[in-house]
Amino acid sequence: MSNESRKQPGVRATQKEATGKAVLEAAREEFERVGFEAANLRAIAARAGVSAGTVIHHHGDKRELLHAALFDDLDETLRRALSGMGPGPLESQLSALTRTVFGYYQRRPKLSRTLLKESLFADAPWAGKFTAQAGMVHGALAKLATEAAARGELRPDVNGALFAVAYLSFFYFALISWVQGAHGTPVSMVEHLVLQHLEGLRPTKKPSRRKSR
Known part of the structure; x- marks a missing residue:
């Protein structure tokens, strides 16, 4: 197994953590900007630079994300x-x-x-x-x-x-x-x-x- 292959799990974990933090910060910004009721997952995903499916995969629904x-x-x-x-x-x-x-x-x-x-x-x-x-x-x-x-x-x-x-x-x-x-x-x-x-x-x-x- 190459050194690059050994690094992949760690790199993926780091990327996943970074994505999770980006989603949570985007959610906080969007909830503050428009309020919980008006906020939607697509806008939060766009702010975080990920797909809406990624947000749903991590948190399920808007209230769980909140x-x-x-x-x-x-x-x-x-x-x-x-x-x-x-x-x-x-x-x-x-x-x-x-x-x-x-x-x-x-x-x-x-x-x-x-x-x-x-x-x-x-x-x-x-x-x-x-x-x-x-x-x-x-x-x-x-x-x-x-x-x-x-x-x-x-x-x-x-x-x-x-x-x-x-x-x-x-x-x-x-x-x-x-x-x-x-x-x-x-x-x-x-x-x-x-x-x-x-x-x-x-x-x-x-x-x-x-x-x-």
Whole structure:
């Protein structure tokens, strides 16, 4: 077998991966441009430089393609955001996370509305995938809170898992408000809510005793 023949499977796999990424990016662009309902597979295929049959072969139908495009893009954003928070303090870490993830939503406002709806109400198997994605973020947030308590930023009795739920509640409330046009500065909203919540979790300072003369 020649060296060229040995390379072929690897080359095909690389080409397949590149085609898949091109299709997903084309889908995101088309969904943002015209909306999910108006988008069609032919236009997406043309944007990606492939045939409509190739798109169908990879993803089946438009809704499956939508879920794949949304999940893939959001997953990459969340992982980048979680790895890019840097060291404490906790409020700085959470601010970095909030700004990165909201930056993703704000770059594609029309697609964000679809993402919010589909990620919350997707059917199987995508429902499980989006739930696992949220679980990944929840676990990372719980770990941050636990580490902050160990550093003395929070009380030692603070429940990391509950803190993570609180942050996600703030985040999704701000996201829904922004998507509905009710609040124009969602990042600021989350940061203020988080800071207010953190104030109630700080260690209690014991009053200093004055020495009697």
